[in-house]
Structure formats: C-alpha cells, structure tokens
Amino acid sequence: MTIDEFDVAIVGYGPTGAVLANLLGLTGIKVAVIERTRSIDPKPRVMRKGGDELAGGVYTGVDGEPILHFEVDPVSTKSTVRPRVAPRRCIIQTELEEDIRKGVKQFSNVKELLGYSVFGLGEEAEAVTLKLRVFNEETGTATDTAGEMSIRAKFVMGCDGGNSAIRKLINTKMNSLGFDEGRRHQALGPRSRIPLLQPEAPGLTFPCPRNIRRWEVKLLPNEDPADFSHPETGPERCMKLGEEFGTDLDSLKLWRAATYQLHCLVADKFSSKSMRVFIAGDAAHQMPPFMGQGLVSGVRDASFLAWRLAYHLKNEQLIPPTESKVLASYEVELKPYITSIVGMTKYLGNLIGEPDMEKATKRDLAMREAMKSQEKAVSREDRLPVLLGGIIGLGTPGAEKNFVQPFAFSADGRGRCWTTSSHMSIARAPLGGRNCGLDNSAFFDQMGGQKLVCLAKDAKDGFAGEVAGVRVVREEDTILTDWLKLHGNATVAVVRPDRSFCYGTASSAEGLNDLLVTSQKMIVV
Numbered sequence: 325m326t327i328d329e330f331d332v333a334i335v336g337y338g339p340t341g342a343v344l345a346n347l348l349g350l351t352g353i354k355v356a357v358i359e360r361t362r363s364i365d366p367k368p369r370v371m372r373k374g375g376d377e378l379a380g381g382v383y384t385g386v387d388g389e390p391i392l393h394f395e396v397d398p399v400s401t402k403s404t405v406r407p408r409v410a411p412r413r414c415i416i417q418t419e420l421e422e423d424i425r426k427g428v429k430q431f432s433n434v435k436e437l438l439g440y441s442v443f444g445l446g447e448e449a450e451a452v453t454l455k456l457r458v459f460n461e462e463t464g465t466a467t468d469t470a471g472e473m474s475i476r477a478k479f480v481m482g483c484d485g486g487n488s489a490i491r492k493l494i495n496t497k498m499n500s501l502g503f504d505e506g507r508r509h510q511a512l513g514p515r516s517r518i519p520l521l522q523p524e525a526p527g528l529t530f531p532c533p534r535n536i537r538r539w540e541v542k543l544l545p546n547e548d549p550a551d552f553s554h555p556e557t558g559p560e561r562c563m564k565l566g567e568e569f570g571t572d573l574d575s576l577k578l579w580r581a582a583t584y585q586l587h588c589l590v591a592d593k594f595s596s597k598s599m600r601v602f603i604a605g606d607a608a609h610q611m612p613p614f615m616g617q618g619l620v621s622g623v624r625d626a627s628f629l630a631w632r633l634a635y636h637l638k639n640e641q642l643i644p645p646t647e648s649k650v651l652a653s654y655e656v657e658l659k660p661y662i663t664s665i666v667g668m669t670k671y672l673g674n675l676i677g678e679p680d681m682e683k684a685t686k687r688d689l690a691m692r693e694a695m696k697s698q699e700k701a702v703s704r705e706d707r708l709p710v711l712l713g714g715i716i717g718l719g720t721p722g723a724e725k726n727f728v729q730p731f732a733f734s735a736d737g738r739g740r741c742w743t744t745s746s747h748m749s750i751a752r753a754p755l756g757g758r759n760c761g762l763d764n765s766a767f768f769d770q771m772g773g774q775k776l777v778c779l780a781k782d783a784k785d786g787f788a789g790e791v792a793g794v795r796v797v798r799e800e801d802t803i804l805t806d807w808l809k810l811h812g813n814a815t816v817a818v819v820r821p822d823r824s825f826c827y828g829t830a831s832s833a834e835g836l837n838d839l840l841v842t843s844q845k846m847i848v849v
C-alpha cells in the first residue's frame with residue numbers, strides 16, 4: 325500500500341530530523357517524518373552542546389517562540405573572548421527533542437509516522453519510494469511483513485543515526501579518521517570538582533544541567549567493558565570512580581552507566597547519485613563528544629539542507645536535481661568542514677587520553693600556564709574550521725567564518741536580529757541612508773528574503789521599525805558591530821538562510837550590490 329506522496333520524507337526523528345522537519349515545516353512544503361520508535365529515547369545522551377555557532381539558535385518553536393534550548397546563555401556577553409560568543413549550553417537531549425517536536429506539531433504540512441522502520445528504498449527519475457515496516461521495539465526488529473507499506477517523496481533525508489539504513493541503501497561508506505576508543509559514560513549528581521587528567525584513569529568530568537554531573541573515562545587495556553555496563557558491578561565501579569575524583573558518594577544517585585566505542589567517521593558521499601537522497605547528522609558523521617559538536621553538527625546539516633531543498637522545490641520545473649548547484653553545494657560545504665571538526669575531536673581525545681605519564685605531566689603544566697592568562701583564552705567557536713567553498717563570497721572578509729547571532733531591539737521588543745529563516749541582508753548604520761543599497765530586491769524576493777538594517781548599540785537614531793520593506797532594529801550589545809569591525813571593518817553582511825554563515829561582507833553600497841549579484845549567480849537557476 326502506498327499511503328501518500330510527499331515533497332520530502334525525513335527518516336529518523338532524532339534532533340537532526342526534528343530540526344529539519346521544523347525548518348521545512350516553516351516553508352510550507354509537504355513533509356513526512358518516519359521514526360521507528362513511538363516515543364523519544366529517555367536515555368541520557370547529549371548533556372552539552374556547542375554555542376552560538378549553532379545556526380542562530382532561533383529555530384521556531386511553539387507559537388513562533390524560539391526553542392528555549394537553542395537560545396544562547398545571556399552570560400555570553402561577559403565573555404572575555406572578542407568578539408563575544410556564547411558558551412556551551414547544558415541540555416538534556418530528551419527534553420530538547422520534546423521541545424523541537426512541539427514546534428513541528430504546529431505545521432499541518434508535516435506528517436509524523438511513528439513506529440515505522442524504513443528498510444527499502446527505490447530511486448526513480450522523479451521521486452524515491454521508501455518501504456516501511458512496523459518496528460517492534462521489544463525485539464528491535466521490523467520483520468513482520470503484515471503492516472508493510474510504501475511512501476513516495478521527491479526527496480529523502482536520511483537522519484537515521486549512526487547505523488543509518490538510508491546511508492547503506494545508497495551504498496555510502498564511512499571513512500574512519502583513525503580513532504577507536506572505548507570510553508565509559510555516566511551521569512551522576514551532585515556537582516563536584518574537576519579532577520586532573522591522569523594516565524592511570526584518563527577521562528574528564530563536567531557539570532550538566534541541574535544537579536547532574538557526567539564522568540567519561542577511557543577504559544584501559546586491562547579493564548573489562550562488561551564490568552562497567554553490568555547492572556550490579558557497573559554502578560559500583562562508577563561510584564568508585566566518583567570517590568577517586570573526590571566526590572561525596574553518599575549524595576550521589578546513579579542515573580546511568582554505559583560503555584561506548586567512540587569513532588571518528590565521515591561519510592564518503594552525502595547524497596545519492598540521483599541527488600534525491602541525502603544524509604545528515606550522525607548518519608553522515610560521528611565523533612567523540614569532546615567538542616560538544618555531535619548534536620550541533622546534525623542541526624547545522626539540517627539548516628544547510630532546509631533552504632536548499634525549499635529553494636530547489638520552488639524551481640524544480642527549471643532544473644533537475646543532478647544539475648542543481650544549490651543541492652550539490654551541500655556536500656561541497658559540509659564534507660571538508662565536518663572532516664575538520666571530527667579531526668579536532670580526535671586531537672582533543674588523544675590529548676585527554678594521553679597514556680604516557682611524562683607527556684601527561686607536561687600537558688597539564690602547559691595547560692595551567694595557559695589558563696593563568698584570561699587574555700589567551702580561545703573559545704571553541706574560534707577553533708571551528710572555515711568553509712572552503714560552496715555558496716559563499718570567498719574573498720570578502722569573514723565570509724568563510726561562522727557568523728554571529730546578536731540580540732536586538734525592534735518594534736516588537738527584544739529578540740534576535742532576524743526572525744525568519746530566509747535570505748537576508750543586515751547592516752549597521754551609518755551606511756548612506758537606511759536602505760544602503762538594499763533596493764536590489766528581486767533576488768531577495770525570490771529567496772523569500774528579509775531586508776534588515778541593524779543599527780549599532782550607540783547609534784544616534786534610535787528608531788526601530790520598518791521603512792519601505794526594510795526592518796530596522798538596534799543591536800543590544802556590540803556583538804555584530806565587533807564582528808564586522810574584525811572582518812575588514814565591514815558595514816554590511818549578506819546572511820545566508822542557515823544563519824551560521826554570511827554569504828559575504830562589504831563596506832559600501834557598491835560592495836553590497838556586488839555581493840548580491842555574485843550570490844544570485846551562485847544560487848539562481
């Protein structure tokens with residue numbers, strides 16, 4: 325039985341699939357989300373995620389309000405790192421997923437198909453057919469052919485995690501970056517001090533939301549993973565580690581102890597030959613948690629995919645997916661970018677898990693010295709790689725780097741500088757009048773773009789409202805101003821719909837016009 329036809333079918337309703345469903349829901353296209361489990365996984369997983377590099381932090385939640393967990397911490401403005409960026413955020417993955425799904429439910433154009441596992445895929449010229457079976461959560465299988473059905477979609481997004489069936493069905497291999505480490509992960513409460521990283525028990529611990537703390541310890545060759553995962557000996561071993569780390573054991577309650585094999589993997593290809601099937605999130609890359617980039621990388625993929633798909637579907641009569649520059653640029657941008665991030669997590673993992681006492685001592689001394697000087701602090705966002713190609717105005721200052729996500733005051737009060745998932749331009753005053761060259765509107769209109777002028781915090785003109793289709797807001801802080809100053813003293817940036825990156829920057833109305841013309845050439849079919 326074929327139940328329906330969709331523009332996009334998302335396989336997997338973890339954080340990557342849920343954010344993608346949300347962003348595509350906003351565009352009005354017809355979406356199906358297929359998830360084999362009926363409820364959200366309650367196990368503790370993500371506890372910390374990256375900060376403001378996370379594509380804007382304003383994914384629409386219920387009633388258009390931002391999803392709380394994606395909002396950055398206000399203390400970011402106290403950061404000593406310039407320009408200021410957000411610190412990591414502590415979250416509980418299950419709660420985050422609940423919130424994102426609440427956002428999805430407001431879109432009548434998004435249909436949830438829970439309890440179905442995808443086991444087959446057939447690509448045709450115009451669409452993809454997915455084969456689904458009812459998933460038995462007790463056995464972890466989907467072998468019963470009784471409830472088998474098919475759905476057709478123009479595009480399929482494999483957001484189905486590390487063991488992705490979609491990745492296998494499109495014959496994509498994972499390449500290993502050569503890191504293969506067994507670690508133990510546990511969550512306990514309450515908080516306590518951070519131990520030194522010693523070769524005899526290499527690992528780390530950090531505070532999590534509320535009164536939870538997580539320990540991660542690298543298993544040594546003589547340690548048996550089964551001892552740590554066993555329901556009787558596991559908790560005992562974990563508590564013992566808590567004791568070694570100076571924790572008051574009587575006040576602890578163990579939430580979960582589990583052993584994981586950590587990998588550094590990146591998919592060979594991010595799409596099928598027909599360019600109708602894409603993979604994202606853990607399906608496309610896996611990494612240890614040392615940079616807090618697992619979750620945000622999937623969310624970044626979703627935000628990179630959403631506007632590309634929406635744009636292509638709007639123009640699908642004009643060009644087949646195999647010839648679309650916009651669709652092809654997904655892998656062009658992401659593969660080198662994520663390979664670099666995964667490589668960095670490998671570096672950090674090796675640093676943390678140093679088995680040689682002499683080298684570990686040197687490492688600790690060097691780190692203590694570095695930490696003495698706040699001035700030298702470098703945020704993890706600043707260590708993120710740059711985009712090497714794709715839809716960016718290479719050669720304009722800052723274009724390849726993560727963009728910032730400032731707060732601003734508008735006629736509606738305090739909020740993010742921009743509110744919609746669209747192509748847009750921002751600027752800080754003064755730049756030859758409020759419109760500062762934004763009258764090249766045909767391209768923006770085609771992208772559903774928003775024109776926005778962001779006045780500097782200390783701008784004399786305190787006006788915040790809308791003039792001739794241009795939204796005017798006033799920056800709350802100096803985050804955007806600092807970023808633009810740092811990048812060629814620019815006065816204007818064309819921001820991509822994913823908001824993680826700007827297309828390019830300029831410092832004159834002519835420069836802005838050039839940006840619009842070149843970005844249009846890269847995107848418009």
Ligand SMILES: Cc1cc2nc3c(=O)[nH]c(=O)nc-3n(C[C@H](O)[C@H](O)[C@H](O)COP(=O)(O)OP(=O)(O)OC[C@H]3O[C@@H](n4cnc5c(N)ncnc54)[C@H](O)[C@@H]3O)c2cc1C
Nearest residue numbers: 336338339340360370371372441442484485605606618619
């Ligand atoms: C113990 C642990 C701790 C972690 N800690 C952190 C952390 O602190 N910070 C961080 O950033 N990351 C962390 N991670 C990684 C993070 O959880 C993942 O990167 C993130 O969940 C990936 O999201 P995803 O949506 O791509 O995949 P998943 O979360 O794996 O979601 C995939 C979904 O697809 C569904 N699915 C699979 N196959 C099918 C199929 N055939 N048909 C239908 N549905 C299917 C699954 O049921 C699942 O719901 C941790 C992971 C673990 C295991």
